[in-house]
Amino acid sequence: MILYTVVPYENIFPFKPDKKIQYLQVEHGFVEVSKGEEGTTVKRLFSTLPSDYLNPKYTPGSVFKGY
Amino acid sequence: MFCEFENFENENTNQDGQEQNNPGINQDQLEQIKDIGSVTPAKGKHLIHCLTIVGQVEGHYILPPQNKTTKYEHVIPQLVAIEEDPSIEGLIIILNTVGGDVEAGLAIAELIAGMKKPTVSLVLGGGHSIGVPLAVSAKRSFIAPSATMTIHPVRMSGLVMGVPQTLSYIEKMQERIIRFVSDNSNISPERFKDLMMATGQLVSDVGTVLDGEAAVREGLIDQLGNLSDALGCLYDLIEKGKEEA
Secondary structure, eight states: OOOOOSSOHHHHSOOOOSSEEEEEEETTEEEEEEEETTEEEEEEEEESOGGGGGOGGGOTTSBOOOO | OHHHHHHHHHHHHHHHTOOOOOHHHHHHHHHHHHHHSSOOOOOOSSOEEEEEEEEEEEOSSOOOTTSOEEEHHHHHHHHHHHHHOTTOOEEEEEEEEEEEOHHHHHHHHHHHHTOSSOEEEEEEEEEOTTHHHHHHTSSEEEEOTTOEEEEOOOOOOSOOOOSHHHHHHHHHHHHHHHHHHHHHSSOOHHHHHHHHHOOSSBTTBOOEEEEHHHHHHTTSSSEEOOHHHHHHHHHHHHHHHHHHO
16 A cells, blocks of 8 residues: 555554663663563664674663663 | 674774773773673774764654654763763764754754864764754864755744744744854855755755765865764874873
8 A cells, every 4th residue: 555645654653662662871871772571672772982882782682681 | 702802902902003092991991891791892092982963853842753863862961971071082973864953953063062072073974954053063074975965944844823923033043053053164154044045956945955075165064074084083183182281
């Protein structure tokens, strides 16, 4: 189905978060995590320290164990 | 994983032929080993931080979750922390943004412009709309040749009061942007306003799309460059600052 409309996407398909999103403080910023059956999963990292992005603990998709 | 990072770090220091010149970093690493049993990898010549401004700059209203956003409540404390932390020597700001909320963008831009630490910005992909003040806020700005910047007048979406005051409010907001950009770059306020109101570039809209080269030619951005140029410039600024101190 192709829907041609000027109505914003979110008004037609309301967003239903299936998992709880949380923000947790880490050393140089914070991580966005979601809590599911498999544990606390890292969704996104917010940090200004470039090397944090090479840190396996904060890799999106990994299970967050705290720092 | 730990070993890989360690090797990488050694390679880095060998290439530069330089020892880590900040004793604070080593102390940091020791602390980290004690706390978490690993070390933050890949230190360069100087300890710099990197701020990425991506997607849409979010204002006072939370954007729908499918939008990629840069939130000011995330960025503002980070900037304060960077300015305050004595071990951080510089900041590189990487932009790929469509723009967004004027006041949130100006707040972040003013903070960056007010920092004493060396700051360098690099526009990649796009630095549109309110991304322009953010790009010029750093002490030195770079743009990739393939990147573009859209300059257009301020507008509002949603329900607004249909009174003359609304128009004058928007006009004043626009003046603030023009003043900030002309104060922090080599473009004149008149020229920036001309670019905002130019016709024939955007489909049924006014404004200008500048590619990397044009942004430099207009004096908006300091020079064409890429990651290595921006990092090199940041290192130079850090070293120059140290000599003067």
